[in-house]
Amino acid sequence: MGKGLTSRNEDYSQWYNELVVKADLAENSAVRGCMVIKPYGYAIWEKMQAVLDKMFKDTGHSNAYFPLFIPKSFFSKEASHVDGFAKECAVVTHYRLRNREDGKGIEVDPNAKLEEELIVRPTSETIIWNTYKNWIQSYRDLPILVNQWANVVRWEMRTRLFLRTAEFLWQEGHTAHATREEALEETKQMIDVYKEFAENYIAVPVIQGTKSDSERFAGALETFTIEALMQDGKALQSGTSHFLGQNFAKAFDVKFSNKEGKLDYVWASSWGVSTRLMGALIMAHSDDQGLVLPPKLAPIQVVIVPIYKGEDQLATVSEKAEQLKKELEAKGISVKYDNRDTQKPGFKFAEWELKGVPVRVTMGMRDLENGTIEIARRDTFEKKTIELTENTAEYIETLLDTIQNNIFKKALDFRTEKTTKVDSYEEFKTVLEEKGGFILAHWDGTEETEEKIKAETKATIRCIPLDAPEENGVCMVTGKPSSKRVLFAKAY
């Protein structure tokens, strides 16, 4: 185990692809672009879901469920939305198959053609706003604070496990408000929730900002984003929150009577994160030995590996191991006691390293005679022999926190080191080529310049950072005036 993994230096992209498969997270399916999320990978996603779901509920949201299918005509109702989403998508045209006359399998029944084609949802603004129309009459019906956990489909031509797949899992929040201010406040609140989740759970620091016109969500007035930096110096957009203004309310004619009894269109936000976060988690921390999982999202936080010869020794070790397991579990820590007799310890070490278990406890006969155990950290590979006492569980609990903080700090230091301010387009190209990472530079605010930079360097504006200080400067390309630096990077 672990041995066959291509190193990051050798081929970062290959390293990622291999790691996802070898660590049993996901694999490609028989359906082009659709993945199978394996139990170990899904267990991480479930932990992410549980934390996010609680954060959504703590901020007043409820879950609901809307149809998988959207009538084709709905996409034409919001002018900019149709170009963004109704193109590369899965189209249902028929509702029945029949046996072939020649007896060779089945075929689409031409008599079962739908009057109007249905699109497998790429995102649900249209069907949801069509529904909200019936839910909203007066300001008393507002706000609506709803989230949906669902699968969506976007027919991507080039796919990569977790990062870009035809079908993916996500949550999409869709809220309706009486005022512009409240909708905008909600939009910002949710990008804050995403930042908190990314940093405190995935242990990945993110830059919050707004998207430029060209990168904005199709149908939004403003898109807020969190941008993370991966170890290869490329950015990963990790979550977005959109201020939709009254665009969807107008498209679906959703009006409400306000406190003054006057009719107005409803204000909206939508926001989402997806299984793409799995990609962020994998790429931000892992190394050439395999996954490095943040303890808060690790399905197995501690693995105990016994070292023994024969049944008797195993029984002795197992007793101590099971006791420690119980003590750890009492603290809410998830523990695997790996007492398989089909594998040697070395194999197990490599396997759990590959799978990113934060803490490994080794228990051998000699250790137990000395009253000690060996503890190995996945993040630093540091090993330490400690006494096995009633405080051991607490020691490990603290160690898990230490690891969580350490990998965040490591990712933050990396990002700091890989963030460069540049003042000329030449320097920009050199840094991009030789160092990579985030680049802060002045831009004149036009789509033309953005396009030119993208065409010439493949770098895009990741966001206009919320915390960018006002600073007089000139666009590195055109020399036109600019009041703040924006964040550039090559991106996934």
Next chain:
Amino acid sequence: MGKGLTSRNEDYSQWYNELVVKADLAENSAVRGCMVIKPYGYAIWEKMQAVLDKMFKDTGHSNAYFPLFIPKSFFSKEASHVDGFAKECAVVTHYRLRNREDGKGIEVDPNAKLEEELIVRPTSETIIWNTYKNWIQSYRDLPILVNQWANVVRWEMRTRLFLRTAEFLWQEGHTAHATREEALEETKQMIDVYKEFAENYIAVPVIQGTKSDSERFAGALETFTIEALMQDGKALQSGTSHFLGQNFAKAFDVKFSNKEGKLDYVWASSWGVSTRLMGALIMAHSDDQGLVLPPKLAPIQVVIVPIYKGEDQLATVSEKAEQLKKELEAKGISVKYDNRDTQKPGFKFAEWELKGVPVRVTMGMRDLENGTIEIARRDTFEKKTIELTENTAEYIETLLDTIQNNIFKKALDFRTEKTTKVDSYEEFKTVLEEKGGFILAHWDGTEETEEKIKAETKATIRCIPLDAPEENGVCMVTGKPSSKRVLFAKAY
């Protein structure tokens, strides 16, 4: 609120349809046959999911996720499966839309036709067994105990909210085993899990049994079912667990080397429950005033309604109410304090009755002066004035258990009363017509007789009960010998 509801006697079917919508559980969407599950309904489904998910994990299962789409050809691989599932389904034929030349909206791009059509999964045996092929080489890879929470689509012509919808939510377990015995054991274990869930959580008694040949899952050797009785005397199949033998392993060529090193096909089970359980929950207990929710699955278990005049009184009542709320929440009880000033108490009473909240606490100024509160049970409408003391939270906690047990007992008594043994076909028809419910009768075991009964009476064999005693008898229709009674009913 509550007033507009058609009574059960008047029109049971109409009562159900109205109740689902008026209680804010679900509604029809703009897409034929697909429903919107509203926040209140979804909150119940989430509670069901949480309990079931824990039961699955406690019995050793993990969750995973498989693709939404299945290549058409996969359905032809298991001979009986194709007839059962590959007929009425949503077929994806294209992967792109384009703008129409006349500028009037969008149309399917004929250049983006898929080489092989994709079917939106009606159930996932085929895609999963195609995947398991790569996961299984040796007996060491077994068992595989996987569950998936997912949406599925079956193109039903006549749909009803929760009971029969084109898209529905469910879980589907798919397990792989080295031996026939183990797979069968798993199949039985899961129908036991379903029975426990139905009876202890939904508070609906169920009959466990096996399906007759004609009602068996397409591709199974044996289908186990749990059958519940609704208040209109019709049965609702509430969960099934299938022993698949080696059928799917053979169809997808999934072999493993056993301990003796010999190759054999893998043994399988699959099992599922769906949002149909919401239909069971609604229909089994509710009355002409609205929903009656079992406390264990109620999103709001206790509602507190203040009676007051003016801000000062409200402040006084609120203090006591918030304190009780806190005490109840400390016991894990979910509480809504309904202090809306836009509605009168009578309106609130009717609304929470309609929504099935098990316990209502009324707090008025006069009560508080006397140191009492009024407690109303949703299941019996019984009202009681009790002293408000430090034991009140415990009193309510016990009351919730009492209600849970009472509605189960009520449903059980109803079923007992509505279960009839008959010995002649004439009696069968009379009972079916005049009394309805479950009928236990002898049957000769042939498909012909089953068909005849169905054609003439619309009753079907719900199951061959697992606990049916051996009993010599003769088929009520043909007079041929029969060794046990089977369970008949009209069914949803």
